[in-house]
Amino acid sequence: MDKLLITGGKRLVGDIQISGAKNAALPILCAGLLTAGDLQLANVPNLHDVSTMLKLLRQTGLTVAQDGDKVTLNGAGINKLEAPYELVKTMRASILVLGPLLARFGEAKVSLPGGCAIGSRPVDQHIKGLQALGADISIDAGYIYAKAKKLKGTRVVTDMITVTGTENLLMAATLAEGETVLDNAACEPEVTDLANLLVAMGAKIDGIGTSRLVIQGVPALHGASHAVISDRIEAATFLCAVAAAGGDITIRNTRTDILDAALEKLREMGVRLTVGDTWIRAQMDARPTPVSFRTTEYPGFPTDMQAQFMAVNTIADGQSTVTETIFENRFMHVQEMNRLGARIRIDGNTSFIDGRQQLIGAPVMATDLRASASLVIAGLAAKGETLVDRIYHLDRGYDRMEVKLSAVGANITRIK
Numbered sequence: 547m548d549k550l551l552i553t554g555g556k557r558l559v560g561d562i563q564i565s566g567a568k569n570a571a572l573p574i575l576c577a578g579l580l581t582a583g584d585l586q587l588a589n590v591p592n593l594h595d596v597s598t599m600l601k602l603l604r605q606t607g608l609t610v611a612q613d614g615d616k617v618t619l620n621g622a623g624i625n626k627l628e629a630p631y632e633l634v635k636t637m638r639a640s641i642l643v644l645g646p647l648l649a650r651f652g653e654a655k656v657s658l659p660g661g662c663a664i665g666s667r668p669v670d671q672h673i674k675g676l677q678a679l680g681a682d683i684s685i686d687a688g689y690i691y692a693k694a695k696k697l698k699g700t701r702v703v704t705d706m707i708t709v710t711g712t713e714n715l716l717m718a719a720t721l722a723e724g725e726t727v728l729d730n731a732a733c734e735p736e737v738t739d740l741a742n743l744l745v746a747m748g749a750k751i752d753g754i755g756t757s758r759l760v761i762q763g764v765p766a767l768h769g770a771s772h773a774v775i776s777d778r779i780e781a782a783t784f785l786c787a788v789a790a791a792g793g794d795i796t797i798r799n800t801r802t803d804i805l806d807a808a809l810e811k812l813r814e815m816g817v818r819l820t821v822g823d824t825w826i827r828a829q830m831d832a833r834p835t836p837v838s839f840r841t842t843e844y845p846g847f848p849t850d851m852q853a854q855f856m857a858v859n860t861i862a863d864g865q866s867t868v869t870e871t872i873f874e875n876r877f878m879h880v881q882e883m884n885r886l887g888a889r890i891r892i893d894g895n896t897s898f899i900d901g902r903q904q905l906i907g908a909p910v911m912a913t914d915l916r917a918s919a920s921l922v923i924a925g926l927a928a929k930g931e932t933l934v935d936r937i938y939h940l941d942r943g944y945d946r947m948e949v950k951l952s953a954v955g956a957n958i959t960r961i962k
């Protein structure tokens with residue numbers, strides 16, 4: 547199992563190229579199931595989750611051609627309407643094949659994803675929405691069996707805002723008969739990116755970027771070309787790294803308009819930011835000022851950045867509180883950070899952080915994707931060596947993080 551060995555204390559200086567967004571690429575790849583035409587995608591990140599998704603899509607009969615960040619999909623020969631447990635268990639986003647397969651082929655068999663380290667993460671809203679669209683759904687031996695001759699448009703109001711739930715229902719509704727209204731829809735930029743691709747494929751969608759998506763179903767979708775949006779979580783992760791370790795970095799191929807919540811907190815921490823359309827320069831030479839925040843849906847502070855900002859707070863000059871409102875168990879990094887000398891106490895869904903002058907390197911264990919990133923950030927700021935174990939979590943969602951960090955001066959090595 548790969549590990550990362552970090553010797554902390556180096557300033558980070560230079561440029562970092564941000565990759566395409568994992569959370570946009572995964573639903574967008576599933577949109578390939580909706581058409582017999584060619585889907586030509588660019589800026590697809592080189593991630594373990596993307597490989598898993600392509601493996602899952604290939605086994606349905608979809609063809610995949612890959613050349614660096616370019617991926618072309620063709621769904622003319624799909625003949626297996628199934629997502630098996632072996633693949634779904636390694637990546638929850640596999641549930642995103644359910645809506646498209648059902649809408650285009652009238653049936654699908656998809657393994658229930660189950661919980662994960664950060665929470666129980668049920669998919670009841672995906673199921674409820676598809677049932678409202680007329681699907682007959684049963685659950686047997688850990689599999690969702692869905693059938694519908696033709697989905698029929700209706701109004702769906704999800705009990706809570708769900709990102710992949712919105713994406714699944716949106717994809718299904720594009721091929722349903724008549725009008726579907728998705729109320730309480732997620733407004734995350736990754737949902738918007740998927741919606742824009744669907745429109746390029748011939749879907750009729752109003753209200754893109756809002757909490758009410760109105761979809762007029764069409765009989766078929768066609769091929770299209772699309773570049774996946776830049777990963778705002780990866781961008782914020784590197785900005786947190788410079789906030790913690792100090793330095794002067796410029797991140798490129800980014801979208802500044804979808805990073806407001808993070809940029810505001812970074813400024814509050816004392817990071818000097820200069821912002822262009824597609825780049826952000828971050829300069830930091832002082833001990834960070836602590837920032838308190840609570841996670842919420844977009845455009846609020848993203849849960850996927852919570853752990854990384856907490857890592858910076860551990861060495862900030864004072865106290866802060868961080869409240870997690872999206873997932874019930876997303877503080878798994880706290881005990882590991884405390885092993886590095888951080889002083890964090892958890893009470894319910896709030897962490898109380900007492901910033902320390904210096905963390906001290908130690909072996910730590912990654913428990914989930916963003917927890918892993920937060921431990922890397924803590925390791926970059928800590929004195930001495932930090933060994934981060936179980937980085938397969940990190941590889942799910944970061945495109946060669948250690949290579950990008952080494953290029954800006956970090957002392958970080960992958961140990962096989």
Ligand SMILES: CC(=O)N[C@H]1[C@@H](OP(=O)(O)OP(=O)(O)OC[C@H]2O[C@@H](n3ccc(=O)[nH]c3=O)[C@H](O)[C@@H]2O)O[C@H](CO)[C@@H](O)[C@@H]1O
Binds near residue numbers: 667
């Ligand atoms: C691949 C992808 O895009 N993953 C992102 C997506 O996950 P994902 O789409 O799984 O997260 P959701 O937005 O669905 O989850 C939000 C909350 O709703 C609950 N819920 C959700 C669906 C459902 O049917 N029933 C239910 O109870 C979840 O347990 C959670 O407490 O959005 C999360 C919230 O921004 C991010 O952290 C993940 O990185």
Ligand SMILES: C=C(OP(=O)(O)O)C(=O)O
Binds near residue numbers: 569638850
């Ligand atoms: C929780 C995340 O991803 P996933 O939904 O794929 O588990 C994440 O990207 O932080």
